[in-house]
Amino acid sequence: MLLDGKKSYLLQHKDLYQYYMTQEEKDLFNRAFAKRGGLLDIESHPYMHPTNKEILGNIISQLRGNLIYVLEPFHIKPKILIGYLDLSVIGAVATKIDDTYLIGLHAGTIPVFNCFFARLLSSPRLFPEVGDISKIKLAKTENPHMLSAEYALDEQSKDNLYESIGEERSALSFRLGFYAIRHLIKHEIAHIMNGHLEFLKNHGNNSKDFEDLIIPPPHDDSNRMIDQALEFDADTTATMFDIREMYDTIKHKGKITAQYESIADYYKEWLFSIVALYRLMGLREYNKENLLSYTHPPVGMRNVYINVKAMRFLSSPLYADIIDENFKSNLDEYYKNILLQVEDGFEDINLYRARAADSADSTAAFAYFNVDHISKIEDKFHEILPTLRQYSYKYNSE
Ligand SMILES: [Zn+2]
Numbered sequence: 001m002l003l004d005g006k007k008s009y010l011l012q013h014k015d016l017y018q019y020y021m022t023q024e025e026k027d028l029f030n031r032a033f034a035k036r037g038g039l040l041d042i043e044s045h046p047y048m049h050p051t052n053k054e055i056l057g058n059i060i061s062q063l064r065g066n067l068i069y070v071l072e073p074f075h076i077k078p079k080i081l082i083g084y085l086d087l088s089v090i091g092a093v094a095t096k097i098d099d100t101y102l103i104g105l106h107a108g109t110i111p112v113f114n115c116f117f118a119r120l121l122s123s124p125r126l127f128p129e130v131g132d133i134s135k136i137k138l139a140k141t142e143n144p145h146m147l148s149a150e151y152a153l154d155e156q157s158k159d160n161l162y163e164s165i166g167e168e169r170s171a172l173s174f175r176l177g178f179y180a181i182r183h184l185i186k187h188e189i190a191h192i193m194n195g196h197l198e199f200l201k202n203h204g205n206n207s208k209d210f211e212d213l214i215i216p217p218p219h220d221d222s223n224r225m226i227d228q229a230l231e232f233d234a235d236t237t238a239t240m241f242d243i244r245e246m247y248d249t250i251k252h253k254g255k256i257t258a259q260y261e262s263i264a265d266y267y268k269e270w271l272f273s274i275v276a277l278y279r280l281m282g283l284r285e286y287n288k289e290n291l292l293s294y295t296h297p298p299v300g301m302r303n304v305y306i307n308v309k310a311m312r313f314l315s316s317p318l319y320a321d322i323i324d325e326n327f328k329s330n331l332d333e334y335y336k337n338i339l340l341q342v343e344d345g346f347e348d349i350n351l352y353r354a355r356a357a358d359s360a361d362s363t364a365a366f367a368y369f370n371v372d373h374i375s376k377i378e379d380k381f382h383e384i385l386p387t388l389r390q391y392s393y394k395y396n397s398e
Helices: 006-012 023-032 050-071 109-120 149-159 161-193 196-203 225-252 263-280 288-293 299-314 317-322 325-349 371-391 393-397
Strands: 080-085 092-097 100-106
Touching: 023 080, 023 092, 023 100, 050 080, 050 109, 050 161, 050 225, 080 161, 092 161, 092 196, 100 109, 100 161, 109 149, 109 161, 109 263, 109 325, 149 161, 161 196, 161 225, 161 263, 161 393, 196 225, 196 371, 225 263, 225 299, 225 317, 225 371, 263 299, 263 325, 299 317, 299 325, 299 371
Parallel strands: 080 100
Antiparallel strands: 092 100
């Protein structure tokens, strides 16, 4: 059921601000994500600590509030539910069942991000102006790419992370984690609003029922250039949503919120969070020969692509009233510095590994110079765009 108009949508979905779901919605989640752990029911979870319940509850409420904000400019607003999947590794997926779109955020994403950013901030080379770096203790780990909550939480308590980085840097680490989570969710919203699920059902490699149609699809050896084109498209739209949110935060609150002295500070925190997020997910064994069969473009390319899109959006007349020439002319410099800072952070917290740029096995993953593959993905995108637009809420809303 599609709902026309903002008012009816908001009225019917004011419960999105709560973290509870109706029984019917829970059943839907469990059906749609039966193969992905099903719904993590935080209210009735028997073993979960009340503090964790509260944190997860607060975050899901904020994400649902963010969803309403993101959809606000669209004339047509499909029903989208966000819930936690009972999986401890990081990730988020989108699907559609019975005319309802569902976004499942792997529950482990939140503790992993929180621990990851807190650990990065144990490096005094990062954000040295925040907190008192003379008191922090570097928290090295055997595996900075800790993608599962069990591992991250174990290590966090071992290293006493939040105590060791202090209050101000802890607050920054939560903020960085929340940018990353919101970006992931916006990416899934983008898959929905840009019509990717309908497109894949009708034109994808393997037409499936929606019950089995989940983005991202499981890996196989087939040609995945369509999937990669859709991933870039979702990254672009998520970045647009992020930039708009940045603009609104600064513009409509009258002035810049307390924690940011300027848009540049806000932007650099956001970009650091995104670059670090992809770096965290990055060092898989990408192999140049198999580039066509990956479901997602290599993370290094996604980073570059997001930066290019962010720079383009920020240069648009839409945002001209908060952006000065100085900020615009520094954008490329910010990105280059942030890439190096993220590498500094990984180098500092890592017991063993060299920097990505020095390590042969990661070169392919970070082959951002691989413009050839990026343009192949773009060619594919332009090839499918006329068809894709038929299904796009975004396009048909404009
Ligand atoms: Zn995706």
